[in-house]
Amino acid sequence: MDKLAIIGGRPLYGEIPISGAKNSALKVMAAALLTDEKLTLTNVPRLADVDMLLRLLAQHGAEYNFDNSTLSLHVKDIFSTEAPYDLVRKMRASFNVLGPLLAREGKAKVSLPGGCAIGARPVDLHLKALTAMGAKIELDEGYVIAEAPDGLKGAVISLPFVSVGATEHTMLAAVLAGGETVIENAAREPEITDLADCLNAMGARVKDAGRSTIRIEGVDRLHGAEHRVLPDRIETGAYAMAVGAVGGELTLMGADGGLLGAALAALEEAGLQIEERENSLCIKKTEERCKAVDIVTQPFPGFPTDLQAQFMALMATADGASTIKETIFENRFMHAPELSRMGAKISVDAQTATVRGVERLKGAPVMATDLRASMSLVIAGLAAEGQTMVNRVYHLDRGFERLEEKLQNCGALIERVKD
Ligand code: EPZ
Numbered sequence: 001m002d003k004l005a006i007i008g009g010r011p012l013y014g015e016i017p018i019s020g021a022k023n024s025a026l027k028v029m030a031a032a033l034l035t036d037e038k039l040t041l042t043n044v045p046r047l048a049d050v051d052m053l054l055r056l057l058a059q060h061g062a063e064y065n066f067d068n069s070t071l072s073l074h075v076k077d078i079f080s081t082e083a084p085y086d087l088v089r090k091m092r093a094s095f096n097v098l099g100p101l102l103a104r105e106g107k108a109k110v111s112l113p114g115g116c117a118i119g120a121r122p123v124d125l126h127l128k129a130l131t132a133m134g135a136k137i138e139l140d141e142g143y144v145i146a147e148a149p150d151g152l153k154g155a156v157i158s159l160p161f162v163s164v165g166a167t168e169h170t171m172l173a174a175v176l177a178g179g180e181t182v183i184e185n186a187a188r189e190p191e192i193t194d195l196a197d198c199l200n201a202m203g204a205r206v207k208d209a210g211r212s213t214i215r216i217e218g219v220d221r222l223h224g225a226e227h228r229v230l231p232d233r234i235e236t237g238a239y240a241m242a243v244g245a246v247g248g249e250l251t252l253m254g255a256d257g258g259l260l261g262a263a264l265a266a267l268e269e270a271g272l273q274i275e276e277r278e279n280s281l282c283i284k285k286t287e288e289r290c291k292a293v294d295i296v297t298q299p300f301p302g303f304p305t306d307l308q309a310q311f312m313a314l315m316a317t318a319d320g321a322s323t324i325k326e327t328i329f330e331n332r333f334m335h336a337p338e339l340s341r342m343g344a345k346i347s348v349d350a351q352t353a354t355v356r357g358v359e360r361l362k363g364a365p366v367m368a369t370d371l372r373a374s375m376s377l378v379i380a381g382l383a384a385e386g387q388t389m390v391n392r393v394y395h396l397d398r399g400f401e402r403l404e405e406k407l408q409n410c411g412a413l414i415e416r417v418k419d
Pocket of ligand 1: 023024026092093119120121122123124125126127162163164165166305306328329330371372399
């Protein structure tokens with residue numbers, strides 16, 4: 001398994017191109033199943049998760065061409081309505097093929113995604129929404145077997161709590177359902193709006209994405225389209241936090257500060273200078289140390305759970321004590337003991353971590369169990385004295401495009417060590 005070797009302590013100066021958002025790309029790719037015409041997506045990041053979904057879409061019948069960041073997908077015919085365990089278990093977003101297959105073919109058999117390191121992550125809300133739309137669903141040997149021989153019907157889906165995945169999955173199914181679907185208490189993440197924009201470009205009628213109530217008027221068919229994936233707000237926030245931890249000045253090309261929600265305010269409160277320009281975001285650290293800031297993870301526009309680990313790395317070197325409360329996932333502090341191995345002073349009590357900033361972290365061999373936790377260890381390694389070896393780089397390859405190259409170009413001493 002590859003590792004990353006980092007020699008810390010060098011401030012970051014330069015430009016980093018921000019890639020298209022992984023968590024949007026994976027959903028708009030699933031939308032290709034909804035039409036027999038070609039869907040062309042631009043600004044698609046080349047990531048392990050994207051490749052994994054491509055493998056799944058190909059076995060459903062997709063022909064594709066991925067050139068630089070332009071991905072064209074053409075699902076003229078659906079060869080198979082079954083999504084096997086091996087392709088779904090490795091990546092939860094694969095489960096989102098269920099709705100489109102059901103909407104287009106009237107049936108689907110999709111493996112349940114199972115839990116993951118950050119929490120149980122059930123899919124009950126996804127299944128309730130599809131059932132409310134008329135699907136008959138059975139669970140058999142780890143698979144969801146769903147049928148809607150007469151097509152899906154519009155329904156009012158009231159989510160008991162905000163779920164990004166359930167909102168997106170409902171949208172992906174409702175665009176081809178008969179009549180109107182209303183999603184109440186919908187997620188408002190920018191990726192939801194991006195998915196709606198893509199679906200609407202394909203001829204769907206999705207209204208008010210980005211608000212708490214989304215209305216979808218089903219249509220008989222969707223057509224081909226071209227859509228540009230929005231910039232990755234989590235990658236943007238992570239590099240901004242790296243500047244906070246190690247110092248310097250980065251211009252994040254293609255980034256959109258408006259997508260960062262409460263994370264932007266937290267970075268400013270921590271003392272970073274942030275300037276929003278035409279097509280970039282400039283992050284500068286002028287003080288010796290950042291200030292401690294308390295955060296609580298919340299659905300958008302609150303502080304994103306996907307930046308919590310990286311923010312903890314930043315707070316580990318801040319001046320003062322901060323509390324970090326995780327409210328979205330029940331087990332998302334696995335980076336805390338690893339950061340502690342680097343000298344961070346962190347105590348965790350249930351869903352709240354208290355971080356007492358230290359002047360300097362110390363490099364150490366560390367191990368991460370998920371994507372964002374790995375990035376927090378990279379940030380800590382960049383800021384630490386001496387060498388940090390981050391094990392299990394495959395987590396990072398799932399969600400941060402060309403990470404070492406982007407950081408090396410800005411002066412970081414970071415290298416992949418092949419095993
Ligand atoms: C998406 O996951 C993202 N993944 C996650 O990013 C992100 O952390 C999360 O949204 C929250 O922003 C992708 O987009 C591929 P949820 P999702 O449904 O859709 C519970 C990353 O690092 N829940 O909003 O799965 C769930 O367990 C990943 O890129 C149910 O109980 O998140 C969680 O506690 C990690 N039943 C909460 O809701 C359900 O049916 C919110 O999850 C669905 C969710």
